[in-house]
Amino acid sequence: MTTAVTPTLSGVIPPVCTPLTPEGEVDAGSLARLVDHLVAGGVDALFVLGSSSEVAYLTDAQRKVVLDTVIGHVGGQVPVLAGVIDMTAPRVLAHARVAVAAGASGLVATAPFYTRTHPAEIRTHFRAIAAGGGVPLYAYDLPVSVHTKLSAELLLELAAEGVLAGVKDSSGDDGGMRQVILRREAPFSVLTGSEVTVDAALWMGADGVVPGLGNVDPHGYVNLVRSASRGDWEAARREQERLVRLFEIVHVGGSRMGGSSAGLGAFKAALHLRGIIDHPATAMPQTPLNDDEIGRIGKHLAAAGLL
Template sequence: MTNTALTGVIPPVCTPLTPSYEVDTGSLTRLVDHLVAGGVDALFLLGSTSEVAFLPDRHRKVVLDTVVGHVAGQVPVLAGVIDMTTPRVLDHVDTAVAAGVDAIVATAPFYARTHPAEIRAHFRAIAARAGRPLYAYDLPVSVHTKLGTDLVLDLAAEGVLAGVKDSSGDDGGLRAVILGRRERADIADFSVLTGSELTVDSALWMGASGVVPGLGNVDPHGYVRLVRAARAGDWAAARAEQERLFHLFELVTVGGTRMGGSSSALGAFKAALHLRGVIDHPTTAPPQIPLDEDETARVGKYLAAGGLI
């Protein structure tokens, strides 16, 4: 896998679970087939949308082995190695590399309060251990550290980072990284990916390389159409597709105040996949609160309005 290959639509793959909270490998392979048939450019396993924080190590390994074996090289597979500190992350790197993934995705360390020098050391250690492209996952809402523009670009210039997935919600910061990539002569082939489902057209207009959309599990075709329209310079079509997806994304709110935002969003994605016949069960990992029948029905209405059922 080359750095320049990571462009386009890279969905963070949901992890289907059985009612007893085991990985539903049959549903997982159907989901992968659904995404590949939708035209996605790569698959990102064990990210936030994959419920990585809830999965025991044995579940993570099942996901990696199942998907890498099933995809069999059709598209690149990226693996999240998200954990609190460098030694724990390096254990996940070993498992992912043994499974045969094409690239690694990691956040800054968390729980312990870290200095930028420690974050740099963290990413350098991961890259050295992995021996394959490493993508930084900028997720301050969860890890409580925003990756600075200079830190990201300096690590890119060193060859430590092959790209960044920006889920910070900071459009100015995203633009700063895009501009820095363009202006620095010591950086080449560095992928800047937005994690926002709702502003993909504007991110691509700024020069982003692609998108990592959780909603892309539900509607991969829509995000592929959006990116292809942008690549063709048809910004009106890209905007129209983005606005349809914007309204579809409202399904993440069905849980209201009865549960956490993650429970509502991940439950809605899985309910949508279940209603579309892709996965067998909409089970989410504990302690997340599951959607009830009324909330699931509301998800179905969003799917109908979006032309998906």
């Protein structure tokens, strides 16, 4: 199916939600319980300070609380990747120094954003981060947020140079992801960011998944990946279809809030209903789910066998 290149990272790597208090501070106790929940679910690594962590809303001090809490609590049981997402390389490098000092196993960065850039400048951006980081660097392909699609050519060039260890592909461009899988020669992890097409991505040769919904049901994604790894594609499809139905929780908020508010609010409401975090609060100015919507999420959890 694909070239026999050994990836540097594989399996289920959930992008860890950041539990907050009603006052908007990081709830370290709930975060530690969430880490325990994910590790007990059999995940292969953790990714903190990404989109599902509400990184765009966190202050630098709050980012450090997340890093120290997760890395300290996990105690080396699994690797912890740290998002160092910011607009340009100097700002990213400042976050990288903090993350590496905290003990992060790897760094995750997007292309530059707000500023309008050329592919040559994006290459310089990733090269500078890799040179200054000292740990493996993973690209986060997220054109919906940064307005730049990372091409297969750019990713493979930086992989061949040893700049990038892998990519989290949240672009929705499965054809582009397949090109990376087919053409990679250096060790390079291809991780899908889609919750709902994991079985298809693994069939193409992807190495793993970074699913926001994995916060709610890590066991489900672990079962899916393990089924695929042993060639039981029917079992993988069934588990994927169950998770597709569960993923409907992200639409409960409807059109009265932004997509991020609806998705992150749904994940946190589900974690709260499951007794894992104390509060379903999301960062300001996101619109919170109401009691009726949270009740509907509870029905989805029950249907998925999670309550």
